[in-house]
Amino acid sequence: MAVVFVLIALLVLAVLVTGNWYVWRRLFRDTTRGPGALRRAGAVVIVGGWALTIGALVAERAGAPFWLQQTLAWPGFLWLALALYLVLAVLAGELVRPVLRRVLERRARRTVPVREQAPTPIPAGTAPSPAAEAPDSSDGPDSPDAAESPGDPGAPNGLTDSAGPTDPSRRLFVSRVVGGAAAAAAVATVGYGTYGVLSGPKVKRVTVPLAKLPRAAHGYRIAVVSDIHLGPVLGRGFAQKVVDTINATQPDLIAVVGDLVDGSVKDLGPAAAPLAQLTARHGSFFVTGNHEYFSGAEQWVEEVRRLGLRPLENARTELPHFDLAGVNDLAGEDEGQGPDFARALGDRDRTRACVLLAHQPVQIHEAVDHGVDLQLSGHTHGGQLWPGNLVAASANPTLAGLDRYGDTQLYVSRGAGAWGPPTRVGAPSDITVIELASRQA
Structure with missing residues (x-):
């Protein structure tokens, strides 16, 4: 087992090193003429960014002073997101690079060549001089001077009309355009995704019909919020936004289904106060939740x-028209506090509708066995950062939204906050108002 872990760790390290070298090469080496300050600055940015990321992760796990966690978390976690999208943007640039080269080559071929001066008439009987017969090759397209010459002012980056397919100036121009566009796209993506998180979750409304729900409970509203992740980045102000958003929906019941915090009560108690x-x-x-x-x-x-919240630790409460139950997260098993479905649901009246709060969607299979009508979960973040949704979907029965397993329905929220980078791409945060519907209504 230890050997497998070491091999996986080495593979991950190799991928990270290769990916970051590739980003440095495309953004800094290929866009500059020879070694210089810009290349060195690029290396410092990439290495420094990862140093901050590792520092932020270690500080959080080791329980470092909270001020240090906050200092490292913002730049460290944002770099994690930016590095991902820099790699993806540079890879996408490989599709654009050959197309741009071809466009420039065709443009150069179609351009009318620069007019040559008319030759000086040679008197009859006079032999032409060798200089007149052989043009000076020092200004040819492959010479250093030709690569640096201003050329046709209408050509990009001062390219001459006669520049060949391997002209150094053309390669540099293409690298700068593609590299600049890739960097801008990555920064814009992370910036927009971070703004979406910090501005607070949006409200979703979903109607869920339950066969056993009495007519008197038709329209009952449950506000579901998960994965708030209060911590070094998202603090009291964010918690206040979440609370205000929930209260504005005027729900009948509020369900907080795990991953409320990333840190101790000592550090985050004030943040959770709202x-x-x-x-x-x-x-x-x-x-x-697991966190x-x-x-x-x-x-x-x-x-x-x-x-003022009521914890449901493998417990159940009977509400006027249905049962509400909750089970601990699977991560509690290591502390002897794992989920106990028998304790929460074993002796209930199965003629009554039952709603179960369980952080992870994978707990749906036990819920089906115990006759639960609706399970409310979170945990997945909807993938949080595309293409993370592909990984999250492979590890969870449902990534986000409403699904059915036998007679049990499962609703998975994308969550209100974010873990690590305060950024979401392709998986907007939400607070969901579940409106229960009676089929007798």
Whole structure:
């Protein structure tokens, strides 16, 4: 097992080193003439960015002073997202590069050559001089002077009309255009994705019909929020946005389905304080996610209880028209606090509708076995950063949205916040208002 781990670690390291060398080559080496300050600056940026990322991850896991976590988290986690999209943008540029070269070559061929001066008439009987017969080759297209000459002012980057397919100036021009566009696209993507997270989650509304739901409960609204991820980046201000958004929907019940925090109660207690303002007719409920077990789950369970939320630790409560149950996250198994479906659901009246709060979608199979009508989950972030959705979809039965497994329905929220980079691409954050519908209505 140790050998497999080492081999995987070496493979990941090799991929990272190769990818970053490739980005440096395309953005800095290929866009400059020879070694210089810009190439060295590019190497410093890339190496420094990864140093900040590793520092941020280590500081968070090691419980470093919170000010240090905050100092490292912003630049370190943003670099993680930027590095991903720099690689993808540079790879996409490989498709554009040959097309741009061909366009420039065809343009050069179609351009009318520069007019030559008319030859000086040679008196009859006089032999032409060798200089008149052989043109000076020092200004040919392959010479250094030709590559640097201003040439036709209408040609890009001062290219001469006679420049060949391998002209150094043309290669440099193409590299600068493609590299600049790739860098701009990556920065714009990360910037837009970060703005989307920091501006707060949007509300989604989904109607879910339940066969066992009585007519009196038709239209019952459950506000589902998951994966807020309060931590060194997303703090009290973000928590306040989430709370205000939830309260504005005026739900009957609020379900916080895990991954509330990334850090200790000591560091993040003030950030979580706005949760005390959550308001719903039948109260607010909470179940643990895997990140709670990285952050001191027992302390956080007590803290959310103090804030007015009711933790459902493998427990169930009977509401007027249906049962609401909750199970611990799978990560709690290492601490002897894993999910216990029998305890939460074993003795319930199966003629009543049941809604289950469970952080991870993979817990749906146990929910089906216990006759749950609807499971509410999070955990996936919808992939968070495209193409991460491809990986997340392979690890979860449902990536996001409403799905059905036998007689049990599963709804997976993309989550309100973000882990690591405060950035989402192709997976916008959400708070979902589930409106239960009775088939008897």
